[in-house]
Amino acid sequence: MTEKLLRPMRTRRLPVRWLIRLLGAALAAVAYLLCLPWDLRNRPTTPGATEETTPVTAVGVALLGLALLLLAAYFGHWDRLGWAVLLVAAPPAALMQVSFRTHPQLDASAWPLAWGFFTLLIATGVLTAASVARALRGEWAREDLTLSNPL
Template sequence: MRTLATVLAPLQSGAAYLLLIPWDLRNRPEHPGELIETTPVRTWAVVVFTLVLLALGLWLGRSGVPPWQAMPLAAGVPSALLLVSYLTHRTPDANPWPPAWVCFTVLMAGGVLLAALAGRFSAR
C-alpha cells in the first residue's frame, strides 16, 4: 500500500493541478478595453485542489509514509508546474511571481504535512 501511495500521489496531485488551475495565471480584463482586471483562477477550483492535496496527505500518512516525505510526494509536482507556469508567462510590469511561488509552495507543503501527520496519528 505504501508503494502504491508513493507512486500515485504525485500523479494525482499533478493531474488535479492541470485540471483545476489555469496554465496562464496572469490577470486579464474581463472584456476588451476594460481597465479592471480579473484572475483566471476560480475559487471553487482552488477549494477542490486544496481538498485533493489534503486527501493525498491524509492517505500518505495513513499508508505509513513519513510526513516529511509526503510533502514532496503530494506537493512537489504542483509546485513544479506552478513554477514552470510562472516562468513561461512573464509579466510586462513588476514580476511578483517568485515570492508568490514560494508562498504557494509553502502553503501546499504545509497543508500536506499537517494532513499526513493527522493521517499518521489516526492510523495508530
C-alpha cells in the same frame, strides 16, 4: 484490491512502493491541472487595465485543496511524512513555477514571492494533514487492540 491499497508501505515490495508513490505524484499533478487550468492567453480585462483575466476560480482552488489533503492523508497514514510532502506538495509547486514562468511578462517581480507563499501554504497543509493521519493511525491501532482483547 482495497486490502492491498490499505497496507503500510514498508510491508510492500520495492517496485510496488515506487509505483504507488509515482501514482500519487501523478494524481497531485493532474489535480492541479484540472482544478487550476492554464490560460496562456492572459489579457487585460479592459484596454489599459492592470488586471488580467484568469481561469482560476474559488471552486477550483477549494477542489484542489481537498484533493491534495486527501492524498496527503493517504500518504501520511501509510508512508513517511517526508514522502507525503514530496509526493503531494512538490508536483503542484513545480507546475505553478512553470505556469508563472510562461507568463509573458513579470508584473513587478511579484511571481517569485507569490510562488514561494503558495508553495509554503501547500506544503504546510500537506504536512499538517499527513501528521494528523499519522496520529490517527496510532489511535486506530490502539482501538483495534482494545476491541480484539477486552481484558
